[in-house]
Amino acid sequence: MKNFASVSVLLATLALLAGCPSKKADVPPPAPAPTTDTSGVEDPNATMGDTDASMGPSGELLSKRIVYFDLDRADIRADSASVVAAHAAYLAKNPNQKVRLEGHADERGSREYNIGLGERRGQSVRRALALQGVAETQLSTVSYGEERPAAAGSDEMAYAANRRVEIVYLK
């Protein structure tokens, strides 16, 4: 089963590679074939091993890793600009350091649309970092939409805590 799953993933990836050369400009390229077994439940540590909370720089601004957003907005608020600028300066000075920008939305509305909103916020932080000298190769984004709330509850406080981008320093 394990081998079968890896083979079928490989075949699917090959098929994708073979199937769309003429569409290259139109279609996002496939991600590298995964090395993990996809036939069952994965060990969380296997996939989360690229980060932990203690990673990355410290300092008054640099230890702040969360950028918050207003309702239905993806623009960086004035109160977060200094945090983003501090990370930009650090990353520009440390070109081998990579970060993942994890975008989130509050729980209201449709889940897949919220994945889109979370991605918009991640991209907004990515652009801000890139504009301040961080190389694109240092930056990646993922959107979890409303699927991984930081705070429970259905009130304005929880919503505000959940509309966020987390800057995650990678090994």
Add this chain to the structure above:
Amino acid sequence: MNERMKKLATVLSMALLLTGIGAATPAWAQLRLTITQGVNDPIPIAIVPFSRAVPADGGLDVAQVIQRDLESTGRFKAMAREDMVFKPTASADIDAAGWKQQRVDYVAVGRVTSLADGQVRIDAELVNVLTGQRVAGPNVTTAASNLRNAAHRIADALFEKIIGIRGAFATRIAYVSVDGKPPKQTYELYVADADGANRVKILASPLPIMSPAWSTDGEWLAYVSFERRVSAVYVQHRRTGKKSMVSARAGINGAPTFSPDDKKLALTLSGSNGNLDVYLLELASGKLTRLTDDPAIDTEAVFTPDGTGIYFTSDRSGNPQIYRMTLGSSERPKRVTFTGSYNARPRLSPDGKQLALVTLDNGAYRIGVQDLANGTVTMLSKGRQEESPSFAPNGAMLIFGGRERGQGVLQTVSVDGQVSARLDADAGEVREPVWGPFLP
């Protein structure tokens, strides 16, 4: 330790293991159905206990399964068994006049028998008490292990005879179950009978699972899983568990739905630049075709029942609205929703004439159904935060995700809004229900 003792020790530890599992499993996300609103004048019916086939029936109370199915629609009121003076099992033994005095309109009776080949058979008969006529006599033969499903099929036939619409009791739902408090939660994908029974775990993960979708033949599920920390779309066989990752491109891989012929998926990809658009993925070849091309969020595509077009959510006008496009046409997508500032997650009725959606109604996210011929929107739910509507394959009901005391629950509602019910989980929260197709 001698051989015999070793064997005993193995058996004992196995038994302990099994008890452990048995104690842990039922507590989580068992679904319990409650009618929250029924019709004003439900049809009175008596479902008399069926004669049994011991031990082939495994102790299943077939009449009770049928009764719960019919009552779950809010359109029937079943007579209590203790009020039944006689308990016939064949229509010939029904004293219509006597039942009429007890104010029931219909009596259903039946028999479960075991056949020589190891199968079991249910014979049911429906008598209209007012006329004294036997109006239906459905029967189903099946493997003994499938008796519950057979009982649902009998309920389907009785429902159709009385109401005029095929019942959707012998169908399945899929849903996502979440346990734990943020930020530490675990996610599971389940398939269960439409009444919440017989649930089977399809997948578990410490990272989000979302957007389950049924194949048209009911054999496969597509879903999004973040088990690799980033999103990927998977297709998994319901029975064998065989799972393939069909899209793991850079950026978002989301919102999969099957084409009516099950050969393609519509899905959402963003690429690394974060622009969500809708694509078509041929499952056999892996060939990918871009369907939408707009800097806005385009997502949540669903095929029309004839497979010639899709409906999808886009915020190209500034806020999310539903659009329709014809596949293989160069025409621009046409906007179809004009009521309110937020319409998302479209799903079509089986006849393609109605669109279920999530709509912002007086500050609350509710389930609406839009008549595609005249644009009229009917609100079907009353909560504040409802999502993921999905039609039953008979088009008479919808299932969707709602909230009760801050927890996600599954809710059903009839398309006329008259009847609603809730499927609560014992623990944790349940969400994103999708109603599967009729089974062959």
